[in-house]
Amino acid sequence: MLFASSIVRQLRKIAGRDAVLSAREDLMLYEYDGGVQRALPQAVVFPQTTEQVARIVKLAGKEGVPIVPRGAGTGLSGGAIARKGGIILGFSRMNKILEVDVGNQRAIVQPGVVNLDLSHAVAKHGLYFAPDPSSQKACTIGGNVAENSGGPHTLAYGVTVNHVTGLEVVLPDGRVVQFGGKPAESPGYDLTGFFVGSEGTLGIATAITVKLMRLPESVATLLAIFDSIDAAAQTVVALTSEGVTAAALELLDGWTLRTVEEAMHAGYPMDSGAVLLIELEGMREAVDDQKAAVIAVCNRLAREVRVAKDESERQRLWAGRKNAFGAVGRISPSYYVQDGVIPRTRVPDTLRRIEEIAKKYSLTIGNIFHAGDGNLHPLILFDSRDPAQMERTLAAGKEILAYCISVGGSITGEHGVGMEKSEILPLMFTPSDLDVMQRLHDVFNPACLLNPQKIFPMARSCRETNAAAHPAAGLAFTQGGPA
Amino acid sequence: MSTAATTASVFDELAAIVGPRNLSDEVAELITFDIQGTQSAIRVSPASAEEVAAILRVVAARGLAVAVSGGFTQQHIGNPPERAEVLLDTSRLVALDHYDPGDLTFGVGAGATVASSEQRLAEHGQFLPLDIAERERATIGGLLATNTSAPLRHGYGGLRDYCIGIHFVTGDGMVAKGGGRVVKNVAGFDLMKLMIGSFGTLGVITGASFKVAPRPRQTATFVCEFASLPEAIGFRDRIMASALTPIRFEIVSPRAMEYVAAHSDARDPDHYHPEAPVAAPDTSWSIVLTAAGSDAVLARYRRELSAARELTGSAEHDFWNGQLDFHANVAARHRNAMLMQLSVPARAVEAALAGAEHAAVEQNAMCAALGRAALGSLTVAVIPLSVDPPSAMQYANAASAIRASLPPDGSAYVLRCPIEAKAHFDVWGSTPTDRSTMLAVKRALDPAEILNRGRFLL
Numbered sequence: 001m002l003f004a005s006s007i008v009r010q011l012r013k014i015a016g017r018d019a020v021l022s023a024r025e026d027l028m029l030y031e032y033d034g035g036v037q038r039a040l041p042q043a044v045v046f047p048q049t050t051e052q053v054a055r056i057v058k059l060a061g062k063e064g065v066p067i068v069p070r071g072a073g074t075g076l077s078g079g080a081i082a083r084k085g086g087i088i089l090g091f092s093r094m095n096k097i098l099e100v101d102v103g104n105q106r107a108i109v110q111p112g113v114v115n116l117d118l119s120h121a122v123a124k125h126g127l128y129f130a131p132d133p134s135s136q137k138a139c140t141i142g143g144n145v146a147e148n149s150g151g152p153h154t155l156a157y158g159v160t161v162n163h164v165t166g167l168e169v170v171l172p173d174g175r176v177v178q179f180g181g182k183p184a185e186s187p188g189y190d191l192t193g194f195f196v197g198s199e200g201t202l203g204i205a206t207a208i209t210v211k212l213m214r215l216p217e218s219v220a221t222l223l224a225i226f227d228s229i230d231a232a233a234q235t236v237v238a239l240t241s242e243g244v245t246a247a248a249l250e251l252l253d254g255w256t257l258r259t260v261e262e263a264m265h266a267g268y269p270m271d272s273g274a275v276l277l278i279e280l281e282g283m284r285e286a287v288d289d290q291k292a293a294v295i296a297v298c299n300r301l302a303r304e305v306r307v308a309k310d311e312s313e314r315q316r317l318w319a320g321r322k323n324a325f326g327a328v329g330r331i332s333p334s335y336y337v338q339d340g341v342i343p344r345t346r347v348p349d350t351l352r353r354i355e356e357i358a359k360k361y362s363l364t365i366g367n368i369f370h371a372g373d374g375n376l377h378p379l380i381l382f383d384s385r386d387p388a389q390m391e392r393t394l395a396a397g398k399e400i401l402a403y404c405i406s407v408g409g410s411i412t413g414e415h416g417v418g419m420e421k422s423e424i425l426p427l428m429f430t431p432s433d434l435d436v437m438q439r440l441h442d443v444f445n446p447a448c449l450l451n452p453q454k455i456f457p458m459a460r461s462c463r464e465t466n467a468a469a470h471p472a473a474g475l476a477f478t479q480g481g482p483a
Numbered sequence: 484m485s486t487a488a489t490t491a492s493v494f495d496e497l498a499a500i501v502g503p504r505n506l507s508d509e510v511a512e513l514i515t516f517d518i519q520g521t522q523s524a525i526r527v528s529p530a531s532a533e534e535v536a537a538i539l540r541v542v543a544a545r546g547l548a549v550a551v552s553g554g555f556t557q558q559h560i561g562n563p564p565e566r567a568e569v570l571l572d573t574s575r576l577v578a579l580d581h582y583d584p585g586d587l588t589f590g591v592g593a594g595a596t597v598a599s600s601e602q603r604l605a606e607h608g609q610f611l612p613l614d615i616a617e618r619e620r621a622t623i624g625g626l627l628a629t630n631t632s633a634p635l636r637h638g639y640g641g642l643r644d645y646c647i648g649i650h651f652v653t654g655d656g657m658v659a660k661g662g663g664r665v666v667k668n669v670a671g672f673d674l675m676k677l678m679i680g681s682f683g684t685l686g687v688i689t690g691a692s693f694k695v696a697p698r699p700r701q702t703a704t705f706v707c708e709f710a711s712l713p714e715a716i717g718f719r720d721r722i723m724a725s726a727l728t729p730i731r732f733e734i735v736s737p738r739a740m741e742y743v744a745a746h747s748d749a750r751d752p753d754h755y756h757p758e759a760p761v762a763a764p765d766t767s768w769s770i771v772l773t774a775a776g777s778d779a780v781l782a783r784y785r786r787e788l789s790a791a792r793e794l795t796g797s798a799e800h801d802f803w804n805g806q807l808d809f810h811a812n813v814a815a816r817h818r819n820a821m822l823m824q825l826s827v828p829a830r831a832v833e834a835a836l837a838g839a840e841h842a843a844v845e846q847n848a849m850c851a852a853l854g855r856a857a858l859g860s861l862t863v864a865v866i867p868l869s870v871d872p873p874s875a876m877q878y879a880n881a882a883s884a885i886r887a888s889l890p891p892d893g894s895a896y897v898l899r900c901p902i903e904a905k906a907h908f909d910v911w912g913s914t915p916t917d918r919s920t921m922l923a924v925k926r927a928l929d930p931a932e933i934l935n936r937g938r939f940l941l
Contacts, residue, residue, distance in 0.1 A: 103720075104828040126724070148669045161673065162644050166892070166915065177917035181892025182828040184858045185630065185641070185680070188914040188940055189921045193643055193676025197669050208677040217726035241585040243608075243697025283726050285779040341665045345585040373667040374586075408581070417670055428663065428670050434657040437672045439927045443920075453670070 003042035003085070007063055011045045011176070014055045019046045027219040030088050034076045034135070037419055041068070041082035046093045050168060050176055052207040053089065057204065058174035060087055060449055067172075068451050069200045071112060071143030077418030079147060079199045083453045085209045089204065091142050092180070097121055098207060100472040105212045106165065106182045111142020111205055118210070127212040130157040133414070135320050145205050148197030150414035152248040152321070155372040156281070157213065159414065161196040166209030169195065169202075173451045182209055187481035194440075199416050200451040202444040219247075220291050221308040221317055224298040225269055229253050229367070231301040233348035236371040238297050239278075240344045244290060247281040249372030250321050253351070255294060256328070256366035256379065256400035257320070263327035266320025267313075272303065276371065277321055324368050325379075332364075332381040338397050339415040340404035344374040350403065354378050357399050361392040375413035376404070402427070426457060434460065484878070490524045490568065493545055497527045500537045505530070505575065516570055518550055519563035519902050523570035530575040532650060532658045532689040539687065539933065540656040542569050548936040551683040553625030554596060556617045559814075559899045560629060563683060563912060565937025573624050576689050581664055584609060588664050590648060590692035593624025612639035616807040624688040627666060631679030632824075632860045634806065638730030638775075639696060642679050648692035653685070654929025657889045662693045677924070683935045685928040699775035703792035704799045708767040712736075712840075715768035716833040719856045722772070723829070727787060731773035733806070734856035736836065737765045742812040742851055742864070743805035765807045770856060771806075773799075803811070809853060813864045814899055820866045820880050821886060821900035827859040827893040838888020839863045845884060846877045862898070872901070879908035886912050896940075911940035 011020045021027060031038045040379035042065075047053045060067040066086030073080050082088050092113035099108040102125045107189050109118060115136040119128040121449060132151035133139055139149070147390070150159045155162075162316045166180035186454040194201055226232040232251055239249065252260065257268040268275050276298070291307065300304045308314040329334050342350050351367060354376075358365040366379040378400055382393040401411045401424065411421050426434065438456060445451075453461045490508070497573070506527040507513065513522050529535045542549045550567035552558065553574075573594035580590035592601055604610050605690075608616055612635045615621055627649070629643055639645070648662035651674075665778040708716040715734060722732070735743070760907025762779050763828035774784040785793065794802050813820050827835050836852055843850035843865045855859030865872045865881045878900050885893050897910035922941050925932075 101828075101830075103830040105723075106828065125577040133813040148673070150667060154667070155820055158640070158644055159667065159669075161676070162640065172919070177920055179916045179920075181915040182859060182890075183892055183894070183915075185643075185826055186892070186894045186914045186916060187824075187826075187911055188681070188898045188916045188918075189681055189685070190643060190676045190679060191680075191916050191924070194673055196676075197673050214724070237585055240587060243587075283728055283776075283780065283783065285783050286728070286776050289777045289779065341667050343583055343588065343665055345583055370667070374665055375667045409665050410663050410665070410670050412670050413665075413667040414669055418562060421670075423702075425671060429660070430658075432657050433659045433671070436653060436657050436928070437661075437674070440672060440677075440924065443923045443927045461708075466939070 003065070004063070007059070007065060007070040008043055008057055011043060011056065014059065015045050015047050015052050019048070020044070028061055030070065030073070030090070031081070033073045033078060033080045035078055035420065037081055038087065039081050039083045041088040042085055044088040044090050046090045048093045050170065053170045053204055053206050054174045056087070056089065057170055057172060061173060061447065066449050066452050069142065069146070069204045071140030072138045072140040074116070075143060075147060075364045075416065075418065075473045076339070077416040077420040077453060078375055079416050079418040080450070081419060089138060093212055094206065100125070101182065102127065104182050106209055107212055108207055108209050109141050109147070110207060111140060113141050115139050115144060116140055120405070122212055123215070123356055126215050128215055128431070129210055130163055130213050131160045138246065141208055141210065142205055145196050145208055146198070146200045147414070147416040150370070150375065152370060153279070155249055155370065156245055156247040162210060163211045164192060164196050165211060166205035167192050167195055167469045170204045171207055172203065172447065176206070180209070199418060199454055201441060201454055203450070218284040218287040220280045220281065220287050221290070221314040222278040222294060223268070223306045223317055224274045224278065224302045225304045225306070226274045226276070226302050228273040230348055232276055233351050235276060235298055235301050236347045237345055238300070239294065240372070242293065242297055244293055244297065246278050246372055248277070248279040248295070249370070250277040250326065251367065251369055251371035252277070253322065253367040255364065256324060258366045259331060259366065260320045260324045260327045263330055264320050264323055266316050268320055277317060298333070321368070328366065328379060328381070334382050334384040336382065336393050336397055338376065338378045338380065338400055339412050340376045340401050340409060341413040342374045342376065342404050342407050342409040344372070346407045347371060347374060350376065350407070353403050354400060357396050359394045363392060363396055365396070370413070373413070374409065396434055398424070419454060422453070422455055423457050425455065489545060493541060493547065493569070494525055496541045497525060497538060500534050500541070501527055501529050504936045513570070516552065516555070518558045518567065521564045521567055523550060524568045524682070526570040526572055528572045528575045532652055534657050535571070535652040535687050535689055536656040538569070538571060539652060543655060543931045543933050546750055546831040548933050550935055551628070551687050553594065553622030554617065554620030556621045557625055557629045557631070561938040562905055563902055563938070567936065571687060573622060579603070580690055580692065587695050587697070588647065588666065588692060589695045590690065592690045593625055594623060595623050597621045597623065597626065604695055608698050610698045611693060612696045614803060614807060616811060616821050623691055626902050627679050627688055627691055628681065628683045632855070634731040634733055634803065634855065636860065637732040637855050637858060638728070641711065643676055644753055645694040646675045646679060646691055647694055649678050649688065650690040651686035651688045652680055654931060654934045659686070661881060662692065666694050682939045684925060684939045684941070685934070687934070701777065701781065702730070702773050702775045702799065703781050703784065704731070704773045704794040704802060705788045706794065707770045707788060707791045709770070710767060712768050712833060712836055715770050718770055722770070723857050725787065727774070727784065729772035730775050731771070732856050732883065733771045733853060734832065734836070735771060736850065736852040737767055737768040738849055738851035739809060739853040740765055740769060741801070757940060806853065810862065810898065813851065817866050819872050819901060820864050821881065822898040823863045823865070823882065823895050824898050825861040825863055825885070825889065825893065825895045826852070827889055828863070830859050832856065832859050832861065832888045833889050835861060835893065839865070839885050842881045842884035842888070846873065846881045848881065854865070875907035878904040882908055882912070892916070914940065
């Protein structure tokens, strides 16, 4: 496809002279996300209004050019990459909080608002936005909506979809429509809920109505230290089945915690086999009760349970978890973060299995994950200069996901399918399941100009011939970045 | 071919799918499965998603329409069917798909009753956090299709928050699923959200998986009474801004309290007894909260809600069962009553309730209302005072007056009113969600429009 300079001219006319990038050196900044897959767009445009978005979408439709919405580019599955080229719609200039409605505990935001900025903006009202991906200092709420992002605290409060009640959406034909609003629900199909997590393939959210939650009265952060990873895993199972509703329950294995400790000095004991980072939130009395329950359960198998004495100690414990990926980056040239889900009762078996897989492929695999909801993030170290090692890394990643599915789990808990896992989606869904999903896709995006070649396997993708398509089999490569 | 001949040959085709014992065309039996005045010619009970698919393909090929039924507890909602030659009964779709108590996940066939599911979960001290009426009849599929809201929704979220997987068959007979059986999962489109609240118009739900919850070890309910609606709302606002995290948080209008079953001595406006004047009606608005937790947690509630009446044990149990029976009690005592389901943002609850009270009076009716005080999910009953049946116009006027008191993204649909009146006004009302997109979704999953035809808002 030849990208006409007239398209760039028209984009400038719509969004302004300074709102369009088309020079190769500028475009290169937009060819990747948090992973390593790359594809170069032909233009990047930064709209400032919904109306501009609609006009750009119409222009793309008229010219038959793909269009890919992009927030901060922190995604890990290639969702914001222009796989087929075309126009990237960057939302950095649509970053306004349009309304904070304290009484209704809602905010209406533009898609480019940074996740943590919203919580900061409403903190003075005692409120916050609950979904907290580790990239929350950078990632945008539009991106969170596209990926249905999670984070450590989604264990208690749910993922993004549980916090979105309304959307203004620009459809691929340029129409601007409303789904839902401020009420918790409305009669009719829940298109808001259906849209969240559709990875930018159904439409472009230009205004998002989110729930704001009240900041908890009390927070307790505990670190349970174990001699073996198995003991930590058994404790996760015990906490879940005893009905302890932690706000967050994170596991770091021995290798990972040592790597983190060397870089961050978070206070994790270097000689331990695994730690659990547990956070409890709520009414003071309820937190006290839960704290006692958690300590009792942990003490069955833990070497020691520490309770953060103050906010700075709490922050230090979390700094270890939230900066773990950076710490790993210090010691390995490359690493591959997987994102799989298993039933929580299977955490011990799965960790044993991952250890076997690491041995089988002669790889180092660290484990740091949202244990409370069974969302694994095995971290496979490799050297990208060594093709044989890269191949083994991919094979190990695929074997871990196959195991997740074999125990009734999922190939992605929060990173999305995107480009990375589109070829293995059929491991979870039958052809008939995928047919139904594609019919729904085609209701919104029949010409496949919006974020093409995502989610669905290439062989199914939009039924058009495409010279640029990779003959991808199995997992495509994604590397690094926060989880 | 005549209709009778068509029906006869369809009967044979359906019998070949489900076996001759699992369908019926006996008029005497079908009359008991009447949906708002419409009776089907054949009732068929499939035992698997594949059988459902085969049935739907036959129905579509013959140009017929199908009504889907669970426990018949919610069939009064929506318009009467445009037509429904075949009644697809889900009562044989009951297989337990998975139950992993350690993982707090549970999956079951759509025809399983809520009571049978609860029984299974109770063995491990767990439950579906959903307190609804008629649990012995209400089915899992029916809950999902109607997106039933219940008081526990305040603390535990709604079905869209804890349904983690769904199985269904589209109108043209495609067997499909979304989600899975783990608590966190973003693989593929979220078909659970699409099916929940779709009133059987996008597909026949055949099964679902849920996150379940440990049953709280100890609870107490606090009833706080106020002389006026603004005072009750003021108190609600203080609770919302406080550290308290109740699992139920309801507002109950003065008259609604009379229809909570525990109050058996309620006044009955349909009966005129001049020789026995009734007691003065209760005039107080109530905010009712349930707290769950240890002694220390309950003590905190007692301290902060010092003026409240506390209910525990069987009194608490009876109160909430009574609350669940509100709808049935109103319907049983006033066959002319209209019940509506309102959904508004928290700040609009006061105006919606005041609007409903006013709208009822204007139509010479009483208003009784209750619902989730902070979530804005309210059930409003408009109870005509006169013995003579009101005209359709009075229902229409009451509905439009109630809708006029809501903000633009608020909604109010009719849960129940006399069938004759339904033809004269829009029982669904407006929704903030784009209709043309909803319609396109409907056409994609039910191209021949055979599912619950004419009943929903599209």
